[in-house]
Amino acid sequence: MTEISFYVGKQDNLHGRLFLACRVAQKAYDRGYHIHIHTDSLITSRQLDDLLWSFSPTSFIPHAIIENADKERIIISHDYEPHEDCDYLINLSNEQPKFFSRFTKMAEILDQTPDILTDGRKRYAYYRDRGYNLQYYQL
Structure with missing residues (x-):
């Protein structure tokens, strides 16, 4: 059963x-996980792509947006369901990915925006009511 962690910024x-x-991706990458990052749009995917190249001056995280992906350990997409099971799903979308249960671990990334928090609470309740192992981190 998927382990789900909520990270609230x-x-x-x-x-x-x-x-x-x-x-979160850096930590998962350092642990050797294959990661799928699910976003809400191509624009968000591209913003994340840019940020992954520059967010830390001391690290490099090889990744690709799915339209350019070969066999990268980190894939970013907004409208693609992985064909194979993966280790780690990072959800940046404000919806529950339909394919989340195929992953060993999942991170829900939230912030203080009212809509993001409200929808995150609904997903938390959904997962809790179905017996998923949940962790919650207020950062």
Whole structure:
């Protein structure tokens, strides 16, 4: 059963959530996981792509947007369901990915935006009611 962690940042903007996703992706990458990052749009995918190249001056995280992906360990997409099971799903979308249960671990990335928090609470309740192992981190 998928382990699900909620990471809630202090900021109330997309850039803060993207930066938090970069930090989570870095940790997962360092642990050797194959990662799928699910976003809400191509624009968000491209913003995350840019940020992953520059968010840390001391690290490099090889990744690709799905339209350019070969066999990268980190894939970013807004409208693609992985064909194979993966280790780690990072959800930056404000909806529950239909394919989340195929992953060993999942991170839900939230911020202080009211809509993001409200929808995140609904997903938390959905997962809790179905017996998923949940972790919650207020950052």
